[in-house]
Amino acid sequence: MASGCTPARSRPAKCRGRFRPTVTGWELARSLPSSFRRRRPNDLMRPAENNRILIIDDNPSIHEDFRKILAPIGSRLTDLSAAETALFGQEQTTAVRKHFVVESAYQGEEGLAKVHDAIVRERPYAMAFVDVRMPPGWDGIETIAQLWQEAPDLQIVICTAYSDYSWQDIAAKLNGSHNMVVLKKPFDNIEVLQLAHALCHKWLVTQEANAKLTELNRVVEERTRELDRINAELRTEIVEHRQTEEVLRESEERFRAFMDNSPIIAFIKDDAGRYVYLNKPFEERFKIRLSEWSGRTDIEAWGPKIAATIQENDAAVRESGLPQEFIENMQVPEGAECEWLVLKFILPDRTGRKLIAGVGVDVTERNRIESQRRQAQKLEAVGQLAGGIAHDFNNILAVIMGYGETAMARVEPAGAAHQGLQAILKAADRGAVLIQQLLSFSRKQVIWPRIIDVNFVLIETDKILHRLINEDIHMSLLLGTDIGCVKAEPGQVEQVVMNLVVNARDAMPQGGQLTIETTNAQVDDSEAQRHNVAAGEYVVVQVTDTGSGMSPETKGRIFEPFFTTKASGHGTGLGLATCYGIAKQSGGFIRVESEIGQGSTFSVLFPRIDDVAQPRAVQTAPVNLPRGTETVLVVEDDDALRQVTAQILDELGYVVIEAANGKQAQEVLSTDRGQSVDLLLTDVGMPYLDGGALGKWAELRYPDIKVLYVSGHIEDPRIDRENLGEKQAFLAKPVTRTQLALTVRWVCDGRPG
Numbered sequence: 001m002a003s004g005c006t007p008a009r010s011r012p013a014k015c016r017g018r019f020r021p022t023v024t025g026w027e028l029a030r031s032l033p034s035s036f037r038r039r040r041p042n043d044l045m046r047p048a049e050n051n052r053i054l055i056i057d058d059n060p061s062i063h064e065d066f067r068k069i070l071a072p073i074g075s076r077l078t079d080l081s082a083a084e085t086a087l088f089g090q091e092q093t094t095a096v097r098k099h100f101v102v103e104s105a106y107q108g109e110e111g112l113a114k115v116h117d118a119i120v121r122e123r124p125y126a127m128a129f130v131d132v133r134m135p136p137g138w139d140g141i142e143t144i145a146q147l148w149q150e151a152p153d154l155q156i157v158i159c160t161a162y163s164d165y166s167w168q169d170i171a172a173k174l175n176g177s178h179n180m181v182v183l184k185k186p187f188d189n190i191e192v193l194q195l196a197h198a199l200c201h202k203w204l205v206t207q208e209a210n211a212k213l214t215e216l217n218r219v220v221e222e223r224t225r226e227l228d229r230i231n232a233e234l235r236t237e238i239v240e241h242r243q244t245e246e247v248l249r250e251s252e253e254r255f256r257a258f259m260d261n262s263p264i265i266a267f268i269k270d271d272a273g274r275y276v277y278l279n280k281p282f283e284e285r286f287k288i289r290l291s292e293w294s295g296r297t298d299i300e301a302w303g304p305k306i307a308a309t310i311q312e313n314d315a316a317v318r319e320s321g322l323p324q325e326f327i328e329n330m331q332v333p334e335g336a337e338c339e340w341l342v343l344k345f346i347l348p349d350r351t352g353r354k355l356i357a358g359v360g361v362d363v364t365e366r367n368r369i370e371s372q373r374r375q376a377q378k379l380e381a382v383g384q385l386a387g388g389i390a391h392d393f394n395n396i397l398a399v400i401m402g403y404g405e406t407a408m409a410r411v412e413p414a415g416a417a418h419q420g421l422q423a424i425l426k427a428a429d430r431g432a433v434l435i436q437q438l439l440s441f442s443r444k445q446v447i448w449p450r451i452i453d454v455n456f457v458l459i460e461t462d463k464i465l466h467r468l469i470n471e472d473i474h475m476s477l478l479l480g481t482d483i484g485c486v487k488a489e490p491g492q493v494e495q496v497v498m499n500l501v502v503n504a505r506d507a508m509p510q511g512g513q514l515t516i517e518t519t520n521a522q523v524d525d526s527e528a529q530r531h532n533v534a535a536g537e538y539v540v541v542q543v544t545d546t547g548s549g550m551s552p553e554t555k556g557r558i559f560e561p562f563f564t565t566k567a568s569g570h571g572t573g574l575g576l577a578t579c580y581g582i583a584k585q586s587g588g589f590i591r592v593e594s595e596i597g598q599g600s601t602f603s604v605l606f607p608r609i610d611d612v613a614q615p616r617a618v619q620t621a622p623v624n625l626p627r628g629t630e631t632v633l634v635v636e637d638d639d640a641l642r643q644v645t646a647q648i649l650d651e652l653g654y655v656v657i658e659a660a661n662g663k664q665a666q667e668v669l670s671t672d673r674g675q676s677v678d679l680l681l682t683d684v685g686m687p688y689l690d691g692g693a694l695g696k697w698a699e700l701r702y703p704d705i706k707v708l709y710v711s712g713h714i715e716d717p718r719i720d721r722e723n724l725g726e727k728q729a730f731l732a733k734p735v736t737r738t739q740l741a742l743t744v745r746w747v748c749d750g751r752p753g
Contacts, residue, residue: 002067050126050207051200052101056143057109057131057159057556063104066129068194070100078111100196107134108143126194126203127155129183142175144180151482153206154179155199161185216322227348264338269356273314274296276355285362287333302330306337314356317344327363336363343742367608369530389567395638395712398429398734402644405737406651449487449586451611454518454539455479461494465501465516472511475501480518486539489562493541493606496582499575500602501542507547507600515544521605531589538588545601550594556590579604594733625738626745633656635665636696636710637686645681648737649744662689670700677705679748692719696729708747710735726750 055066103125107112111128118124128147132140144156148293156179160169163523165180174180180201183195237244259266260280268277274297278290298307306329313326323345329337342360349355402426408688411417462477469475497516502513521540524700528535550558559580579602583590587607594600632654636642639660657677659665665682666689670676680698682693695707709719712733729747731739 019113020354037604038104049200050124050203051099051123052103052123053196053200054103054105054111054114054118054125054128056105056108056128056134056140058106058134059131062131062159063102066192067102068243069189070196071102071140073157100200106140108140108146111143112146112150115147115154119151124151125723127157127199129157129159132158132160141170142176148174148177148179149280152179153202153203153210156180157195157199158182159185159187170402175699187257190591191463219320260458264359264361267357271315271353271355273311273356273602275301285332286330306330311341313344317356318354321346326408328360337517339367340363373527394731395641397428399638399640399644401425401562401734401736402641404428404649406644406648409737412502449489451485451487451609452493453483453485453491454493454541454606455483457490457493458516458518461497464494468498468512469505470508473505473508473514474512475514475516478515478517480520483518484518484520484537485611486586486606486608488606494584496604497543498539498589499579500604501601503575504545504547504600507545507549509578512546512599513544516544516548517542517544520608523605533587533589534607537608538610540603540605542601542603544599546599549596549598549600551596555592556595559590625652625741627653627741629653629655629743630748631657631676632681632744633657633659633664633665633668633677635659635680635682635686635691637683639659641683645735645740649681650741653739654744661686662691663693665689665694671700676704677701679708681708681710681744684709693718699725699727706747708743 026242053066053070055435057063103114104554108130111130115125115128130143130147134140134143138146140158140160144158147154156177156622160182161184170180170182171177172448180633181195183191183197233243241247246367250412257280263277265282265285266279267275267282269528270276276294276295278288278293283289286327293301298310302310310328313324315423317324323343326344326555327341331337332342339362340360341363342358344356344358347355347357372739404421407417408421408425411421420654438645458477459481466475501516502691503515508514517540519542521538523533523535523538525535558576560577580590583604583606588605589745591603591605592600593603632649633640634646634649634656636645638659638667642658642660646658649656655676657668657673659668662682665680669677669680682691686694689697691709695709698705707728708731709724710731710733711719711727719730727747727750731741731743735743
């Protein structure tokens, strides 16, 4: 940013026996652009959003393909809305999909006529998909050239499966327009949808830019007329009034008072780039005086690195003659470089020189918060995608684990088949851990949090942590006193600490110091708002290493799933993503401090709970799986998962009835056979009728029926697993044979303590 000092007052010059300053304070105040003096946010008319798209292709089936993607109906709309949600960062529950208006033309001449007619009707198209080959009429290149004669801002996507023209040929024939991209056939639906969103938005932004340019021209003309009027008035006042000097002095004092008491910095530089004016906020913020800076250039004031950008921006303003906004860096006395939003404009003086005037505000904090917000939105979008994928894989793993465990029970323990099945189940277990990590990052993992003492969790985990590190790493465990309790799942807290310890170990291949510390902390409103958490007291688990540290670029991406700086085969890239998800799911967040060569500190903050920690229950696996003779209605829309569940229960002695969805289950329960059902085992997320609604319906019809809900999704509004009834229970996917047997028996026995 151009920083500048205000010049000392110019010496008056003789004029018909009178003195008048070359640049007066009153004239400078009046010459500020009206857009800066009195512009409001809504002064500029925002163009209406345009979702009209023209398809120009001689193949009718291509038109139908585009309509399916851009103007879908029925189930296609649902599928594409889900895609858009993942693509554009909106939550699926709140996303509102843009509906495009798609019209067709089968030859270039017809397309040109439609574009002309649309403009006449004041309903222009925002973009067009144009095929290259369209015999017998114009080809795509000629069509585009004709379209741009009629509508220069029309965004074009060239669609072709052939290589008739290279991109360089196309660009040369069409003069290298920026309103054009190439889409190769066969095209991807998501790519088409992305192009439609992006180019319709670009068309809208172009219209906004044109409107703003028109407004800027109006402002310049208005300012020019104002300056002309001011000059005429001053000439008249000089001739007619001897009191002009007093009037100008008072005006200058008012201007100085205005500039010195405003919250913005202001500066003026002469035509040689030397500072000639600084307002008081400028002097106070940078702890300098005008007398020290008067006559300095940007290089003398800021050094060559910062000055290069400032001088480039000054040149752009001089060349255009229009007010322009820039983001410029200036170093404050504390040593940090701050970002400033600067409005610069030309200020002519009485001698005809073109001075550069500018005003600016510090936007460092605002930009930092905005960057954090964008990163949070990005992680949220990736989390939605990861959670959806993990949820689908849960069902697949459940089938593998169910059939694998069933098969193991039928083969000889010493045989080769038994070993093979063990390998399959071991791989499925690894897959389940990976899925749980994805669900942790997306905050959709099913957890059972309780009040715990983090110091106790770390003491229990200490031996495991020492096994994770190398002998040349010294680990210290510093547990604070009077540390509050937190509400979280102990296993998740252990996982967070182990992931951070492994990360620290890998950052210290030559050894070093690893410190794990617990403290209490107070999070103020500002930090809470940045991390979207509640302000108040938190318990901090801090892991510090003396390793290689991270660059700002790496630090900005460490919580993205599958991002890793480790060599191939040495990490999944899910460790820190899992920590992020667990902290968020527990109502907390993570602070990161790191510099290259200075090590790293990860501070995981959990909301403090003023309560007594609950002891961890110790469970032992039964030698033999419990059996039963009750009738169980298994409701699951995944055929393979439903079949393996039914097979396991059948082998355990239960009478099993299957239903593929909620509607079929209602039909079963409405028959005489349904009266014998003792337990309704139902998936929660199903088409037609979800498991939550089915369970409520069944309980109203049969008050004595027991219901076991099964889901791999924590954020499911269809059931409240924290407040289930006495005859209800919840089981998290993927479900092992043992878990299924124990839980079904437990629910059928009335959930004994």
